[in-house]
Amino acid sequence: MLESEFMRLALGAGAVVGVLSPAVGFFLVQRRQSLVGDGIGHVAFAGVAAGILLDISPILTALVAALLGGIAIEFLRSKGKTAGDQALALVFYTGIAAGVVLISAAGALDVDLFQYLFGSILTVTRTDLAVIAGLGAVGLTTVGLLYRPLAGIVIDEEGARVAGVPIGALNVIVAALAAVTVALSMRVVGILLVAALMVLPVSAASRIAWSMRSTFLLSISVGLASVLVGLTISYYADLPPGGTIVLAAAGAFGLALGASALRGR
Amino acid sequence: MSLAVELSGVSFAYRAGYDVLENVDLEVGEGEFVAIAGPNGGGKTTLVRIVLGLERPSQGTASLYGEPAHRFSRRRTLGYLAQRSELGGDAPATVCEVVSAGRLAAGGLLGPLRRRDRELVAEAIARVGLTELADTPVRTLSGGMQQRAFIAKALAGEPSILVLDEPTTGVDAESQESLAALLSRLHSELGATILYVSHEFGAVEHFVERLVLVRRTIVFDGVPQSLPGVWHDPSHVHA
Numbered sequence: 001m002l003e004s005e006f007m008r009l010a011l012g013a014g015a016v017v018g019v020l021s022p023a024v025g026f027f028l029v030q031r032r033q034s035l036v037g038d039g040i041g042h043v044a045f046a047g048v049a050a051g052i053l054l055d056i057s058p059i060l061t062a063l064v065a066a067l068l069g070g071i072a073i074e075f076l077r078s079k080g081k082t083a084g085d086q087a088l089a090l091v092f093y094t095g096i097a098a099g100v101v102l103i104s105a106a107g108a109l110d111v112d113l114f115q116y117l118f119g120s121i122l123t124v125t126r127t128d129l130a131v132i133a134g135l136g137a138v139g140l141t142t143v144g145l146l147y148r149p150l151a152g153i154v155i156d157e158e159g160a161r162v163a164g165v166p167i168g169a170l171n172v173i174v175a176a177l178a179a180v181t182v183a184l185s186m187r188v189v190g191i192l193l194v195a196a197l198m199v200l201p202v203s204a205a206s207r208i209a210w211s212m213r214s215t216f217l218l219s220i221s222v223g224l225a226s227v228l229v230g231l232t233i234s235y236y237a238d239l240p241p242g243g244t245i246v247l248a249a250a251g252a253f254g255l256a257l258g259a260s261a262l263r264g265r
Numbered sequence: 266m267s268l269a270v271e272l273s274g275v276s277f278a279y280r281a282g283y284d285v286l287e288n289v290d291l292e293v294g295e296g297e298f299v300a301i302a303g304p305n306g307g308g309k310t311t312l313v314r315i316v317l318g319l320e321r322p323s324q325g326t327a328s329l330y331g332e333p334a335h336r337f338s339r340r341r342t343l344g345y346l347a348q349r350s351e352l353g354g355d356a357p358a359t360v361c362e363v364v365s366a367g368r369l370a371a372g373g374l375l376g377p378l379r380r381r382d383r384e385l386v387a388e389a390i391a392r393v394g395l396t397e398l399a400d401t402p403v404r405t406l407s408g409g410m411q412q413r414a415f416i417a418k419a420l421a422g423e424p425s426i427l428v429l430d431e432p433t434t435g436v437d438a439e440s441q442e443s444l445a446a447l448l449s450r451l452h453s454e455l456g457a458t459i460l461y462v463s464h465e466f467g468a469v470e471h472f473v474e475r476l477v478l479v480r481r482t483i484v485f486d487g488v489p490q491s492l493p494g495v496w497h498d499p500s501h502v503h504a
Contacts, residue, residue, distance in 0.1 A: 030356055149374045152366035155358055156418065158347045162317050163370035163422060164340030206355045211402065215356040 001235050010121045010241065011231060012129050016136035017181075017188045017197065018227030018245075022205075022219035023143045024177045025198025029206075030154040036073055036175075037195030039088045040182045043069025043095035045191050048116045049102035058116065059131075063183035069095060070175035070182075078171060119190035119242030121231070132184050139180050142173065150174065151212055188227070189242040197223055200249035204256035208263075222252045267330070269295045269426055269458040270316050274325035277311055285311045287482045289325070295425075298452045298459045298472075300489070303479040309462045310348055312479055313428050316460065317345060329426070341370035344424030346415050348431045348462075357402035360395050360414045361386065367421030389421040392454075393447060409440025413447070420451070430462045445472050 001007050028036050047065025051058030069091050076087035103113070115123070124132075143150070149170055153160050161167050178198070185194045205218035230245030237244075270293035277286040286308045293299055303309050314320045315327045318334035327334040329343075337343070344367070364386050365378060372382035390399050393413040398406065403414050412432050419427055429448070433441040449472040452459050461473065476492060478485035485492060 026356075145375050148365075148377065149369055151358075151362070152369040154356070155363055155366040156347075156415075158319075159345050159418065160366070160369055162319065162340065162343050162345040162428075164343075165369050165374070206357075209357060210359075211400070212356040212358040212362045 001232065006122050006124075007231070007235060009124045009126065009129050011228065013124045013132045014121060014188055014227040014231055014241075014245070015224060016132050017185050018224040019220050020136045020139050020181050021185055021197035022201040022223035023140060023216070024174070024181045025195075026202050026216050026219050027150050027154065027174050028178060029199055029202040034199045035088055035195065036070070037178055037182055037198040039073055039092045039095070040066045040069045040175075040179050041186075041191045041194035042092050042099070043072075044179075044182050044186060044194070045116065046095045046098035046102060048186075048191075049099040049106065053102050053106035059183065059186070062116075062186060063180065065095075066179035066182045067176055070179035071172060074171050074175040078168060115190075116186060117190050117192050118240065119186065119188050119193070121188045121241050124187055128187065132187070135180055135184055139177055139184075142177060146170065146173065147216070151216075154212075189245055193242055193246045196246040196249060197226070200246070200253050201226060204249070204253040207253075207256040207260040222249065222256075226252055267295050268328075269293050269297070269330060270460070271328045271331075272312075272315065272322075272325065273328075275312075275315060275322040275327060276324040277308075277315060277320060277322050284481065286315075286322075286479075289479075289482055291477065291483060291486075293458060293460065295458055296456050297475060298449075299461070299475045299477055300473040301460055301462045301477045301479060303464065303484075305464050307464075307480045309464070309479050310430055313430055313460060313462055317343060317428060339425075341422060342425040344419030344422050344427040344457075346412075346419050346427075346429045346432055348434065357404060359400050359402055360390060360406075360417070361399045363403050363414050364390050364417045364421050367418035369422075371422050385423065386421050389417040392420060392451060393417040407437075407440070409437065409444060412440075412444060416444075416447070416451075420455070424457055426458045426460070428460045428462070431464065432461070433463065433465075448472070 025037065028034060044062040044066040047062035048058040050065065051061035054061070073087055073091050076090065149165060152165065153167060153170060157167060181198065182194050185197060189197060201222035202219040204222050205215045209215035209218050226249035227245050230248035231241055233239065233248065234241040234244040270291065272289050272291040275286055275289040276284055278284045289312065301309050301312065311320060315322055316329070316334060318337055321335050329337045332338060367389065368378060368382045368386060372378055378386070390396055393416055395410065395413055395417065398410070403411055406414065416429070416432065433444055448459065448461065473489060476485065476487065476489040477483055
């Protein structure tokens with residue numbers, strides 16, 4: 001498998017996304033915002049469509065749209081104008097509707113949208129990998145530096161607000177991190193499954209971890225393992241990589257649930 | 266004694282025409298231990314949220330050490346245990362992780378905690394008697410132990426004002442006594458100003474210096490022993 005360059009590139013890109021997605025998703029899941037990644041993914045679809053219409057790199061326009069969508073969700077939620085799930089639904093449907101309209105305006109409904117909807121990790125180039133690794137490193141460094149305040153807000157947001165911790169700015173940073181993660185994950189698992197790697201590894205780790213920090217580290221391990229196992233299975237069994245990776249993560253959740261049940265006996 | 270908290274002519278309404286608080290005047294000196302009691306819905310939580318600058322009065326002024334409460338410059342010196350405090354998220358946060366969150370504002374936001382911050386966290390855990398359970402997930406502890414962990418979190422920030430909103434809700438009677446004794450000891454050891462909010466003032470009047478009874482406005486303010494007998498009748502309090 002490793003003698004093929006496309007697989008080496010795919011494994012490299014997958015490894016970055018496999019680590020970054022649960023590292024960012026950890027804070028969304030703990031704050032009961034598991035579907036935020038999905039909402040941002042739908043806005044990213046509008047970005048892809050805008051890129052096709054304007055003849056600009058769809059990945060770049062998806063990143064910009066995802067950032068705007070992530071910040072919009074956070075703004076609507078935090079200002080209390082709209083309940084969290086309604087804010088998400090608003091961005092969710094506006095994003096997908098704008099995507100369909102823009103793709104249609106570009107006369108590109110016949111474009112191969114599958115690579116954006118379901119991922120195209122086997123077509124990752126060296127340049128793609130460099131961009132994914134660079135943005136991934138920025139994302140992971142940010143999470144590493146801000147782990148403590150982000151975890152502190154999960155533990156007690158009101159207490160942190162009283163003590164003067166800049167909650168609003170930190171929430172916007174999480175939204176921006178989620179947007180970058182979504183834009184990078186598009187190539188690996190596609191827009192429709194983009195949030196799976198942000199949520200499933202964290203859910204699996206929560207079942208077997210013994211502390212908050214161990215949950216965070218286990219989430220990353222499960223995410224990375226899911227990508228590597230999923231890609232390997234998809235290579236030898238000739239299955240679609242995106243779906244296989246997500247099924248591997250779902251399998252990890254099942255194993256963690258079983259382990260947790262056995263431990264509870 | 267300088268003033269830590271000062272409310273002057275404070276009124277507050279979540280909806281126009283329905284005042285939760287009306288013309289409240291309250292002064293709390295530095296280092297006082299005050300119980301704020303009253304019936305559910307009487308405005309106690311709103312009052313402390315105004316004190317903490319989380320809400321702004323529709324009329325009147327709220328100050329902390331002479332500064333407007335909502336723009337208080339030393340917020341890191343405020344410790345707050347919110348009503349029905351419970352752990353956010355699903356991750357099994359340990360006592361140590363929860364208490365460490367109390368050093369967020371004082372210890373800086375970037376990178377890991379410094380040694381001095383870790384020492385203060387360990388000290389706060391020791392003060393509430395949870396050293397042996399420092400690595401235990403908080404959710405696996407009893408209600409009383411969980412409240413101790415949250416009190417330690419508030420203490421870890423070295424607060425000059427500590428606000429505890431209904432800290433004994435959902436805690437058994439024995440643990441309530443033990444929490445009360447703990448707070449009394451912490452007050453004498455730390456000298457912080459403590460505002461203790463409770464709807465059951467009978468449980469707090471044994472260990473506070475001053476009792477403030479709130480029912481939309483302040484209906485009693487004095488030493489607990491001078492509380493008129495009629496206020497011990499629940500039907501009168503909740504009428």
